[in-house]
Amino acid sequence: MPDDVLTLKEVADYLKVTERTIYRMVADRKIPAFKVGGSWRFRLVEIDSWIKDQTHAVEPSSEGEGQ
DSSP: OTTOEEEHHHHHHHHTSOHHHHHHHHHTTOSOOEEETTEEEEEHHHHHHHHHHHHHHHSOOOTTTTO
16 A cells, blocks of 8 residues: 555664664654654655665766776
C-alpha cells in the first residue's frame, strides 16, 4: 500500500540501522518524518524517495572521464 505509515522501529529495521540513528536523523531533519502525539511516524513512499535522493547525491559524476 503506497500510503503505508511506519514507526521509528520499522524504519530503523527497514534501513538496517539503530533506532538511535533514526532519532538523530530526525533531530537533524535529515529524514522525512512527522509526529502523531509524541511518536515519530514515517511515510514509506517518502522514505523510498529519500533513499533515491541519497543514492543520486553520492553517485560519481561522469564529467572528466576519458580525458
